[in-house]
Amino acid sequence: MTHTTDQCAARPPGRPRSERAAKAIVDATLDLLAEEGGVAGVSIEAVAARAGVGKTTIYRRWPNKEALIIDALAALKGPLPEPRGESLREDLYALAKAFVADKSDKKRVDCYWSVLGSSERYPELMDRFTREIVEPRREVIREVLRRGVASGELRPDLDVELTLWILTGAVAHRTRAAGAGPVPEDYAERVVDALMTGLAPR
Amino acid sequence: MTHTTDQCAARPPGRPRSERAAKAIVDATLDLLAEEGGVAGVSIEAVAARAGVGKTTIYRRWPNKEALIIDALAALKGPLPEPRGESLREDLYALAKAFVADKSDKKRVDCYWSVLGSSERYPELMDRFTREIVEPRREVIREVLRRGVASGELRPDLDVELTLWILTGAVAHRTRAAGAGPVPEDYAERVVDALMTGLAPR
Known part of the structure; x- marks a missing residue:
């Protein structure tokens, strides 16, 4: 565990927290798509809750849930x-x-x-x-x-x-x-x- | 409309109300499957409400929702x-x-x-x-x-x-x-x- 933490600490400053948040947001979107069985089951609120970020963090990068879903699917x-x-x-x-x-x-x-x-x-x-x-x-x-x-x-x-x-x-x-x-x-x-x-x- | 009603009235007594109820139940099951996007969206309660029948009417013919769904799919x-x-x-x-x-x-x-x-x-x-x-x-x-x-x-x-x-x-x-x-x-x-x-x- 210490080793992993060290690695994280050693991460170059160019790999900011916002990038980790973006990955968590994309993953949460895919989880919701797969589990809820439809686009209707995905909401910015639900993604934020699952990713452990605020809604503002999502809206800073994606204007709406459609844009988020397209990026998430492309990442797949x-x-x-x-x-x-x-x-x-x-x-x-x-x-x-x-x-x-x-x-x-x-x-x-x-x-x-x-x-x-x-x-x-x-x-x-x-x-x-x-x-x-x-x-x-x-x-x-x-x-x-x-x-x-x-x-x-x-x-x-x-x-x-x-x-x-x-x-x-x-x-x-x-x-x-x-x-x-x-x-x-x-x-x-x-x-x-x-x-x-x-x-x-x- | 009168004509249609007459036709219904003229239906032979061998075509009982229970058969019309069965069709309504099967149709309601298919509607729910298609609209709710999953077996989980189908319940005996929801089928009964949609078909306009009591739950007892459903249970008289189908022991559980799985049996009802199979019959509904077969009818398709x-x-x-x-x-x-x-x-x-x-x-x-x-x-x-x-x-x-x-x-x-x-x-x-x-x-x-x-x-x-x-x-x-x-x-x-x-x-x-x-x-x-x-x-x-x-x-x-x-x-x-x-x-x-x-x-x-x-x-x-x-x-x-x-x-x-x-x-x-x-x-x-x-x-x-x-x-x-x-x-x-x-x-x-x-x-x-x-x-x-x-x-x-x-």
Whole structure:
């Protein structure tokens, strides 16, 4: 314990208390999103109480709860792996695996669904969520698919958008479907292989 | 209005008041599931108040709220179309279309997600939901896939279980994904065609 305290004391002065408060606020927001099951369950009051800060501390950084929720959701997502561009199949493996990991993180998924479930009541929040958090990740996948078409590893007439939905859907659905159990270790690779080959005999 | 009242009055005596009450109870349960966003938001008291019946009327038919919720969810699902067995591709079209329709019904989807979101707190409810409502529908799809392998319309080494997840995932995800917009009319057919052909050049 002393050791930890020493480390804290040794922290450079550039890492101020306000940064620790910001992290506590973001964490509290995510906890409330996951537990209360919706945007309606998050309020600046509730976040302040849970984070152990005053409301003023929150309003100093975020104008409203929508802005806070967007930042909190963005903090949840790591970046997708940078596609290496050497082999289409390897790049798809890596993306699908990252997506499986993403969707297997219960808190993450609970937060997303709680936002999706509130989409009708918070259309602007939903728009920002889509534009700033979801779409950039989809674009990485589209770019890999386009490159695969260009390199001849994918069919020349491939429907990139449709393929995006099939690939992400196969992963997202499996991680969440009723009674489906844990996702097998090699699930991402098996999905990619099955999609590449197709269902019809060759 | 008089006409409607006459029709009600003319109802055969075999359609008793208890049946109308049962329908009101099931509808109230679904409303609460969809609106309250979770099994916890449903109580026998709340259902009784919403349906305009006494709690005794509910307990006469359902021992507890879990049993009531299962019956309500079962009432939401129509049967999947009976596969005609003439062409694998046509059967897959029909199943995927039915699945799109199912997933595009907002109240239906809200109810399912509200149950899925409560799965940890209500494991028995979740088990019954999977076993009695979800699995029989999955089995229809598996059966069509097995038949396609047997007829040579599908690859002899097809992974039926994996294909089930890919097919249902492609549809389920698209109907619900953030910012994806309405599902195109021909989406089900395009998914099936894309899956049949595969992503790699032939």
